[in-house]
Amino acid sequence: MRLSFILKQTFINLWTARLPALVAVFTIGISLSIVIGMGLLGYKAFTSFDLFQDKFEIEVFLYPNLNRDEITHIQNKLADIHQIKMINYISKEEAARIFKEEFGEDIHDILDENPLPPSFNIKLYKQMTHPDIVENVAKRISEFQGVEDVKYHKEILILIEKYIRLITLVGIGVILALIIAMNILIRNTIKLSVYARRKQIAILQQLGAGGLFIRLPYILEGILEGALGGAFAGFLLHLSFQVINFSVQYIFDVSLAFSPLIYTVSIITGALMGMFSSSRAAKSFMYLFARDDY
C-alpha cells in the first residue's frame, strides 16, 4: 500500500501543478532533442573523419633509375619509422596500370616511354595522422637518398584537425548549457511542489516518516517529467529526420536512418536527468520549506 500511496501522491502533485509541469516537459523535450541531435551529428562527423584517417596515404616518389637493392634499402628504412603501418611498393609498370585504370588511356600510347616513377604508398597509424606528425614523417622521408618527392593532402588534414576541435568544443559547450537549463527547470517545478506541500511534509516528519517516503513522490515527479520530455525529444528528432530526408533527397544520395533506439535513449536520458535533478531539489527544498514548527 506504501507504493500505491506514493504513486497517488505523485499524480496529485503533477496534476495540481500541471501547467509548470507541462512547460517543463516541452522545454526538456526541445533541449534534449538538441543535445541528442548534436550528439548524433558529432558521432557522424567523427566516424567520417575516422574513415578519412583510415584512407589517408602518403605517396613517396622515387628516382626512376634506382636498382633493386637501392629500393629495398629505402623500404627497410621506411619500415623503421614507427608511425608507419603499411608500405606498398608501386613499380613503374604498376603505376602505368593504375594510370590506365583511372584515366582510361594507355600511357604508352601517349608517350614513347613510361614517365611514371616508381613509388611507395604509405599508410600511417590512425593516431599518427595529426598534421604536425605527418609533416615530420614526410620531411624525414624526403631526406632519404633516392627519394624524389613526398606528397600528401596536407590541407585536408589541417581542416579535419580544426573541425574536430571546433565540433568538440561547441558540442560540449552547448550540451553543458542545455543540461544546466534542464536541471534548473526540473528543480523549479519540484520547488513549487515542495513549497505547496510544506505543511504536509512537516506532518509526515512529525509522524516519523522516512526521508525517502517523503521525497519519493517528488523524485518520481521529476523522473516522469524527464521521461515525458525525453519522449517528446524523440518525437522532435523523428520529425526533423523526416523533414531533412525529404528536403535533401533530390540533392544528396544520403538519407539519415532514424532508429527507434533514439526514442529509448532520449526517454532514458530524460528520466535519469529528472531523477538526478529532482532528488537533489527535493532534499534541499524539504529542509528549506518544511520546518517542523511550520
Added chain:
Amino acid sequence: MITCSKLTVNFGNGEGIRNITTQFYEGDFTLLLGPTGCGKSTLMRVMYMDILPSKGYISIRNWDSRKISKRQILKLRQGIGIIFQDFRLIENLNVFENVALPLIMTGHSRKAIHERVSVILDEVGLLETWRQKAGSLSGGEKQRVAIARAIVKKPFLILADEPTGNLDPEAANTVFELLKKINALGTSVIMATHNYTLIEDTDYRRIYMENGSLVDL
C-alpha cells in the same frame, strides 16, 4: 519511562525551558499545566526530539537525546502519537487515508491497514465518515481523526498539546474521554492544557510550569 535531567532548551532570545529535572511514568496520565508561554509545547517538542536540548538530556525508554541518530528519531516518533491543537491533518486526503498514514509509511499490508483502521475509526465514532476529505470535517471530528491517527500505530505514549484548545465544550469532553479511555487501556498520556474545568474532577498527576521551569506546589 521518561527522564529529564537539567533539561534546557535555549531559543537564543532568553526564552525556552530551563533546568527541568523530573520523571514521567509508564502508564500514567500526566497533565502539563501553566500560563501561556511557560514552555509546555517546547517540553513536548523535546519529547519527540523535534528540538534537541541545549543542555542536560532527556531519555525516553531506550532513546537518549545525547546520542540519538536521525533514524532512531524516526523510530521514536513511530512509537509516539502526537496530537495538536490545530489537528495537523492532511486536508486533501480522506479520513481513512489520514488515519492509515502511520501504517502506510511503515509498510503494512493493505489488508492489515484496512482491518486496523476500521477498528480505530469505529472506536472514535467516525466509521461512516471514512471517505470524507479531512478538510471538510468539523473541529471535533478533525481532532478525533487526529486521535485515531495517533493510536492506530499502537503507541506507547500519547503527547497531546492542548488537544481541546479549538473545540467547544462538548467536543472537548468527547476528546478528553477518548484520551482517558486510551490511557485506561495502558498507553501513557501526557497532555498540556489550559482547560481547568475539563480536568477538575480527575486525580491525574499535575505538573506545573512557569517561565520555562517546573513549579513546586
